[in-house]
Amino acid sequence: MKLNVNTEIALTYLATRKKQTMVAAMGVMFGISMFIFMQSLMKGTNDYFEKMSFNSTPHIRLYSENQVADNHMLVNFLKDPSTKVLTNPKQLIQTQGIINPYGIIREIKANPQVTNVTPQVAADVIYTSGSVQINGNVAGVNIDQEDKMFDVQGNMVSGDLHDLNRVNNGLLIGKGVADKLSLHVGDNITVTSGTGSPTIMRVVGIFATTIKQVDDTKSYANIVQAQNLLGKDRSYVTDIKINIRDYNNAPEVARDLETLTGYKAEDWVKANEQLKAAFKIRAVILNSVIGVILLVAGFGIYNILNMTIYEKIKEIAILKAQGFSGPAVTSIFLQQAIYIGLMGGIVGVICGFGITYMVSRIYIGAGTLKYLPMSFYIPHYIEAICFGILTTIAAGFFPARKASKVDPVTIIRG
């Protein structure tokens, strides 16, 4: 293989200073493997929490929002917009829920982005067993659809969720509710809503989501049961839950659905703002750590090249006397930096993968989280190599430029 003479000199310098080369390359290696590890951990954790939030939150939730009373009815009646009404404005309860929910569901399904749509009747209730009462809420759902969207089955502790379709007055209760009321599958429980009459229901299953607040209050019932609980008719639906193909498009799709239906459509980003905030904070923390590591690695390279140049200043002068131009000298030293970067980069990627893999086998065992969530995401590895090489080039550039400016006369004449 025919090597360029600059390359040959660069490689010889690296080879004759194995220790320094290794140290510099190790700096880059640490930087890059940490970069990969951190990114994998961050993405893994974020993905996990996102998935977790989708276990209880749909991508988009459509509901009818209470509105402040205004004078539009009066204006319609009087046909005189200049009429002013002095009132103490109050929220109007939208007692009828979503009007024509099944028609709206059909329309929503027509949207190509939408993958799953399910209606829900939400009811605030009081659970009573014996003399103990606790507050909670019943979600009246189509349990098969619900399971498809939120993996209810995965959270089941005991019982069978399909009994909800089979058992009249069946109820799936959260583990917290079950514990507080000391209920088991097959027991009866009295459920009272604000508007309906008390109903005795049968516990057919118990679930645990790891979110205490949910487990302590929530229960699932058949949608018809929930409508009965509230004393409403079969067309009464409070929410429509929608999942879409790519949850990152939720805000746009939510806007479309809002204009389509006239109801409030809340996307998961709005519903989980604290989650997004946590993502951002984690990103800032991890990126600054990675930045510092790469910076330190960069300084390592800068230092070592600077020392090399200081030691080799006579040789640089000789090379220049023999006709090596400034750019040729720059190339010699920049190439050294790049080779250090490449070496460190390649080993770093391998180490990064190894560390990520090892950490992903660490048992955590908190709730449904068994192992640390790590992601193996190829772009992280590519990014890591690019960052590593950029850092080394930046670190090598200044010493290399200094070397190219060596004045042979002053050095040789001493």
Add this chain to the structure above:
Amino acid sequence: MADIALKSVKINKFFHDPVTMPVLKDISLEVSKGEFVSIVGKSGCGKSTLLYVLSTMDTDYEGSLEIDGTVVTGKSLNELARIRNTSIGFVFQFHYLLPDFSCLKNVMIPALRLGKLSAKEIEAKAYEKLKMFGVEDQALKKANKLSGGQQQRVAIARALINDPAIIMGDEPTGNLDSKNTGIVFDLFQKLTKELGQTIITVTHDEDFAKRSDRIIEMADGEIKSHGH
């Protein structure tokens, strides 16, 4: 007169630190092709300074310099590097070989830089040059493993690798014993007589100077005698 290898016209140079003072005053000289010229003079008379100006490494001067018929004054540093690579071979008082490389590589590097020949041809040529100086058996040793005399001979072989028109020496024998000095001198003479190369050396060694074709005497930054 024969072809001119190097010509300087009214070269003036000043040192600015600590105070501005002239070191070269109106130096005009011509060196013909195939000539072996020694520049002599007392320490501090400016002979080395002159040599570095003539070598194109020092560009901080007034006047004009021609090498091989081309005016080099005012050319960019990269062009000058190219000129040094092709037409000037340099031998220093201390050998200045690159210690991390073998002798052979040391000799080959300027030719590799020039890139006119293939690596194979360059290697053959480098062996040939080392042979001229009787150090071909040291070719594969690292440069810092040789004796001073051997190193200087390798350094001269290196200066010759691109068949430069002009070889410049700054006390090329200053570090050598009389036997090695003799060898180097004979080789220099052979280069000028047989290969038509031009040699300009700065030297303290009077014997060495006397045996060269022409002695240029300098004093206080001026040429006292052109030796014609």
